[in-house]
Amino acid sequence: MSDTSAATETSTKERSGKLGGSESRIFSRGKLIETANGLSLEEINATVSIPKASHSFWKSLIAFSGPGALVAVGYMDPGNWITSIGGGAQYGYLLMSVILLSSLIAMLLQYMCAKLGIVAGLDLAQATRLHTGRKTGIVLWITTELAVMATDIAEVIGGAIALNLLFGIPLAVGVVLTVFDVLLLLLLMQVGFRRIEAIVVTLILVIMAVFVYEVWLAQPNVGAVFAGFIPNSQIFGNGQLTMALGIVGATVMPHNLYLHSSIVQTRNYDRKDDREVSNALRFATWDSNIQLTAAFVVNCLLLVLGAAMFFGHGDGLDTFTSLYNALGDSRLAGPVASGALSTLFAVALLASGQNSTITGTLTGQIVMEGFIRMRIPMWLRRVVTRVISIIPVLVCTFAFGGTESALDNLLIYSQVFLCIALPISMVPLVWFTSSKKIMGRKYANPLWMSILAWIVVAVLSGLNVWLIVQDIQQLIAFLRPLPL
DSSP states (O other): OOHHHHHHHHHHHHIIIIIOTGGGOOOOTTOSOEEOOSSTTTTTTTOEEOOOTTSOHHHHHHHHOSHHHHHHHTTSSHHHHHHHHHHHHHHTTTTHHHHHHHHHHHHHHHHHHHHIIIIIOOOHHHHHHHTSOHHHHHHHHHHHHHHHHHHHHHHHHHHHHHHHHHHOOOHHHHHHHGGGHHHHHHHHHHHOHHHHHHHHHHHHHHHHHHHHHHHHHHOOOHHHHHHTTSOOGGGGSHHHHHHHHHHHHHHOOHHHHHHHHHHGGGEEOOTTOHHHHHHHHHHHHHHHHHHHHHHHHHHHHHHHHHHHHHTTSOTTOOSHHHHHHHHTOHHHHGGGOOHHHHHHHHHHHHHHHHHHHHHHHHHHHHHHHHHSOEEOOHHHHHHHHHHHHHHHHHHHHHHTTTOHHHHHHHHHHHHHHHHHHHHHHHHHHHHHHHOHHHHHHHHSOOHHHHHHHHHHHHHHHHHHHHHHHHHHHHHHHHHTTSOO
């Protein structure tokens, strides 16, 4: 018996014993809540046809391309924008190496996610539940749901601000309008997962095109840009280190780990054929790395934009509106400043928010089914999550007179949940993919990869503890002036 077959058989036995197997899945027909004991995102699992392994490299790559794009969305969401542009405005091209390091870490973690989904046939939430228990599963579900909602808050804020900048819609009204993106999601779910992937890729290309154009107009110092990829001891200065840690912390998101381990299973290949499993993992890795490279390019463009246009006079560029205004102000952005640049920035912000809407909803469904084995319709899940997410945003909007700075502070504080959820998702991921029992000898992480992965876990966990402390200190300072 091959290693792959052994790993698959182990996974099947575990799922038959603890999940009840897909054949014993309980459906509550006509009800909103169902018991989910089957495949990850069963309605789209193994629904995308792929060519046989004998077909050309490019045909196979195209067939497997898509899941990586949905994952890459999380590495270029609105939460990264302020950090990257601010890093360039304050420290020039110094922090380019930090973006490169963050991207390499992302590639390592997402490769392990793809491997877990393809080889073991489990998403990260399902695998974690199998090796813990019901009570632990509930705790992990609540923690991860809070992290998903924190991501949703960022989408709400980014979308509301984009609508305000483009159409003059008041922030409070824009926040409420974001609830209706559920209609977009319902429409997309009807056209098939492959088309959803195509739409996400298109939106990513729109975002990239906007920033390529704006950076081209800014005419950065190309030599200084490439020099920035070489690590420099100046990074360890007080302000520089804080900004660098912020860039790393804003890049790696916990929901991506659950999402990727599930959606790589949308390809229809023979799970019992070692050759096809190897082929699926190979092209899933290509897809992931290509799309994460695109996210890396976008984040670099953001930092280069900040450095080329605002270095030396970019103080106060800590909100989306201030960046929007700065791009149209010749005193800050120079002679290339124009209203068109500002409008393109807002369009990219809106596209980023819509991308994150799709991935956030899918992730919420994955962790609900995996941790507590409960399924609800996608539209209901989206409405409930979005309504819960907009409540703190609306409260903050009305309490502080509709100012964007208050919303940006809320965005920062909501990231605490992401900081908590990341370590508890990374630890089981590295553990499972390093296990020969779960993955088989062929696919278990080699020793060097396991050591490297555990170092990444330790560093990122320490970083996230530090970010939590910083956020709590900022929250205390923010609340202190408020009347009791």
